[in-house]
Amino acid sequence: MKRSFSIICSTTALMIVLMFAFVKESRNIPDPYQRELMLQQEASLQVGGRVELTAAEQQLDSHLHKLKEQEMLALDFPPAMHFFRARSHIEKSPVFKLLQKMPKGAVLHIHSSALVSVDWLVMNVTYRPHCYICFTWMGSVQFLFSAQRPFPTWGCSSWSLLEELRASTSDILTFDKSLMQNLTLFTEDPDVAYPNPDVVWERFEQIFIAISGLITYAPVFNDYLYEGLQQLYDDNILYLELRAGLSRTYELDGTIHDREWSLQTYKNITELFQLDHPDFIGLRIIITVHRVLRLSQVKQAVIDAIKMEKQYPEIIAGFDLVGREDGGKPLWYFREALSAPKELKTNFSYFFHAGETDSDGTDVDRNVLDALLLNTTRIGHGFALAHHPVVKELSRKRGVPVEVCPISNQVLKLVSDLRNHPAAVLMAEGHPMVLSSDDPTLFGTTGLSYDFYEAFVGIGGLSANLGTLKELAMNSIRYSSLPPVLKDRATAIWQQKWQKFIMENLP
Incomplete structure (x- = not known):
């Protein structure tokens, strides 16, 4: 380095x-x-600027460049539009269709509660027996699996069995679409629906609560995880690092499973998936807690995570704080709690969300500095990094990559035109980076291809080429938490898939 x-x-x-x-x-x-x-x-x-392309890669690169030029001349240029309006345009794009086929390596920033398509949640999970729904006074929904009608709770005055609701409606298709609308931010008119970041973040957090009631039901949790791995695999991803809060799961009879049960389930389902897909490398978990917690609670969470990492070293990658940075406590507030690894004299990795804000000069904005001072392994989002030249240089010098999530940053109203995303500067400078999808369920996507499109066509512009794509894919393995032996195996599998991709898509 x-x-x-x-x-x-x-x-x-x-x-x-x-x-x-x-x-x-x-x-x-x-x-x-x-x-x-x-x-x-x-x-x-620039990113990929020193990647040497073979003759075949140069041929495909020339073809991609022509396709991109045509799209940039179009009246409706997707990266300049809100993703919810651009999605249908992207799905028709020849560039996007090529990117779907491309082996992307790994996804390193994705949350466990937003792993699968909203269609699967509604058409599969909500059709299962004993699924109840509550329409809250806040205009959101909550779900619960129960052997009998649940008691009223705060915000939920009454629960209805979904099976009975569907039987009583004359238009099941419209009913199911309305459920989908309650589990995603997607809307036809996002600027009206979400006039400012506060509104979209409030809705964002409501949806996570709604999804939680579905996926923390133990039988669903097993199927949900397998389906999540399948959807990523179908998008040509061979490994993921999942940010997970390890919420307790429940059974129909009221039994509550602890975090160790969840960890063992992650391990078992991943191994089962690998039996069916031998070229899939696996899954590792970044344990998370919400940044609104008290200092003592966060310190205990770090200590607990260190203990779990010792018990499950093959599946625990490290620790992070989640939740809206602008609405929570900054990293510097938690510096004492986050010093627990030093106090315990143990190596433990952090993967901090930092700089997911446009509030320049605030304590939250300085999270990018504090993340590095606290020895983060990667920087989640890092949207504010371009405003901090000293921090940016330190990040480069240490080889600490930024996890860039283009669609998430746009939907959560940090940037409207992705050509103006700060990552454009980082990409032009060859800053260490990886691409990720953050919360695909809530954005109406699956996998990573949509984010690759926005970064390749919008953020990178015409300067981004096949070398850019190749380096970004390789970075996802290079900057993962995998041990060296598995990194080598993942790289070998990816290279084989890459060569096949090149030869099958030559013009």
Whole structure:
């Protein structure tokens, strides 16, 4: 990493010399050779800029470039539109269809409560026996599986059996669509529905509560996890790191399972999936708690996570704080609690959400600095990183990548036109990064292809090429928490899939 950093510094120094020479000679006609050399230097700095492409890869790259040029000339350019309006356009895109086939490596930032398509949740889970629904006074819904009608609770004055509701309606299709609307942020007019970040985040958190009642039912939890792995695998993903709160699961008879049961289930279902899909590398969990908790609660959660990591080292990757950064306590507030690994003299990894904000200069904005001071392994979102040159350089020097989630950042109203996403600067500078999907259920997506499209066509623009895609996919394995042996195996499997992808998609 030191060597690569010195190369970047040397390249930057060369560019400065060239620019100085250009300015010095500005009275004369600019030298075309000098101009071309500077363009080449810039291209070499970007993500994928030093990836050497084979003849076959160059051929596919040329084809992709032409396709992208055509899409950028279209009247409705998807990255410039809100994703909810752009989705249908993206799905018709030849570039998107190619990206769906592309082996993407791993997804490293995705939440356990938003792992599968909303269609599966409604058409599969809500059709199961004993599923009750409550329409809350806040305009949201809650679900619960129960052998008998649940008692009223705060916000839920009455529960209805979904089976009976469906039997009483004359239009089941419309009824099911209304359920889907309660489990996703997707809407035809997002600007009206979500006029500001506060509104969209409130709805965002309501949906997580609604989904929780479905997926924490133990029989559903097993099927849900397998289906989540299948949907990622179908999108050509071979490994994932899942942020999970390890919520307690329940049975129809009222039995409550603890976190250890959940961990064992994650392990068992993953192994079962691998038997059916031998080229799937596996799953690791980043344990999470909400950032609204008290200092003492977070410290205990870290200590508990360290104990679980010792018991399940093959499946526990580390720890993170989740929830809206703008509405929660900053990382610096929790610095004492997060020092627990040092106190216990043990190595333990953090993967902090940091900088998922546009509030420049606030304590929340400084989470990107504090994440590095607390030795985070990766930076979740890092939207604010471009405003912090010292932190950005430290992140680069340490090789700490940013987990860029384009669609999430747009839907949660950090950026409207993805061509203006701060990651465009990071990508142009060759900053360490990976692409992720964050909460696909809530955004009406599955897998990672939609985010790859937005990053490749919108954030990267015409400068992004096949080398960019190749490096981003390789980064997802390189920056994962996998031990070296499994990284090597994942890389070998990915390379084989990549070569097949190239040869099958040549124009």
